[in-house]
Amino acid sequence: MPVCQRFSRAGLGGRWKCQFANDFDPLKVQVYAENWGKKEILEDDIHNVDAENLGRRVDLAWASFPCQDLSTAGNGLGLGQATGGDRTRSGTFWAFIDLMKELKASNRLPRIVVLENVVGLLSINGGEEFKAVIASLDRLGMRAGAVVVDARHFLPQSRQRVFIVGVSKTAKIAESLVREQPHPTWHPDPLVKAVGKLSGQCREHWMWLNLGAPPELKKTLNKIVKSRPVGVEWHTPAETKRLVGMMSEAHKQKLAEAKKSGKRMVGTLSLRMRPSSGKTLQRTEICFRGLAGCLRTPKGGGSRPRIIVVKGGSVRTRLLAPAEAAALMGLKARYQLPEIYEYAFRVIGDGVAVPVVSFLRGKLLTPLLRSIKKPRAGDVSKKHKRAARASVERSRRDQLELRV
Structure with a gap:
């Protein structure tokens, strides 16, 4: 194959x-x-x-x-x-x-x-x-x-x-x-x-x-994202604050609603270039629908997959870990991937x-x-005839052997 x-x-x-x-x-x-x-x-x-x-x-x-x-x-x-x-x-x-x-x-x-x-x-x-x-x-x-x-x-x-x-x-x-x-x-x-x-x-x-x-989907992003990831670090509070500051009012409202829920909410975080007051600005966009976006081969810092985890008043952000990306592709934990972050995502990003x-x-x-491959009726009949002839031949050989 x-x-x-x-x-x-x-x-x-x-x-x-x-x-x-x-x-x-x-x-x-x-x-x-x-x-x-x-x-x-x-x-x-x-x-x-x-x-x-x-x-x-x-x-x-x-x-x-x-x-x-x-x-x-x-x-x-x-x-x-x-x-x-x-x-x-x-x-x-x-x-x-x-x-x-x-x-x-x-x-x-x-x-x-x-x-x-x-x-x-x-x-x-x-x-x-x-x-x-x-x-x-x-x-x-x-x-x-x-x-x-x-x-x-x-x-x-x-x-x-x-x-x-x-x-x-x-x-x-x-x-x-x-x-x-x-x-x-x-x-x-x-x-x-x-x-x-x-x-x-x-x-x-x-x-x-x-x-x-x-x-029906039984596993959500909440189960994939770990509190103690391997291969990546949580952003510093200053970096997380910077990313939150780049949100539009609509996305800040999404963040506020996630905080208000009191539950552990795991979402995706993306950096997008958006028009604003006649300019083009880089914006932070978040989504808490329980799904990651389509993983791709990273071409730059902005294209690397990021996640945001909210629990009460706590807000943490970081890159998606290679092991988490592998889980999002359905790969078993024993599947060997490159240790270098960019290389791991280069392999994962164009996979099925x-x-x-x-x-x-x-x-x-x-x-x-x-x-x-299923044989048709005529083919079955021919197969039976061949099997019968082979059986007769084996019987003849057995008789000859016994006579010797």
Whole structure:
């Protein structure tokens, strides 16, 4: 099972065996090797990966390609061109598709292909990038479906991602795994609109994948944030006072209400540039909804995740600790991360939430694979005939041996 994402392996669990993994970032390769071993991980640009590196045919290929050019906060460059040198960072998608083409040519195309990225993929450039992705799967002979899953159903972190699933157009899929109509949770309006813009052929083969009812979140940010964090220090009273002083009146009112509750209130604290009286000022904004914002790879001091803890008249602030960020991704405490703060968040920031992958595995991927591999009636009959012939042959060999 080729896997191009470190955390997806954790979510798939031990019953799925990884055959090949790839990343060009030395830090992320090192983290992968420390947690899973270095046997199957290849540190190289995916454009340099050859189909021969991938070994025998596998059940699942998972690709989490860079999101910078697809995010609404990015530059809008998209996937770039499928051919030639005009490819963006997110355009590593095309290198993955090239590998799938090579595998198909040698009759080794994986039974299931999963593509993961930010929800901006659905709408950026008028939906053209999403159309290109689905059309690429169509040219591989695959029908596609997609779901949008927010980690907030499993963890106290708001983290939406789109998961595109491709299977052979000739594969038999259990009726329980598809729906007649989109589900409001798993198929929100941006996805429905994006599907509506697909070509007629791609719409004809489209699957509304069935994940059932969404689970209820049982853990809040209050349980994740520790009083005695490891790897970070609480801000000094002077620094906390400075941050509070940068709040607008609306956010100061939120703080006052949190104090009045008398409970331990844990919230997020963000630094934002906001217009004010004809100027642009840096403001402190807080939120006590029990969820962390989407963890990202930090690009500067202002982008690092911060928290605020209020209990009665006490107000404390600090950076989010790496162990807390790991918990917000669903990683187990034993998962090895870099000790340097920035490095740890560089690994965490572009990962996929582990419980989301586990949910997809249980609700979709494993049942889908069983459905695809389930022999048809004619195949069962042939299998029984082969088994009967093999039994007769064994009996003959046994008789000959007894005669000797």
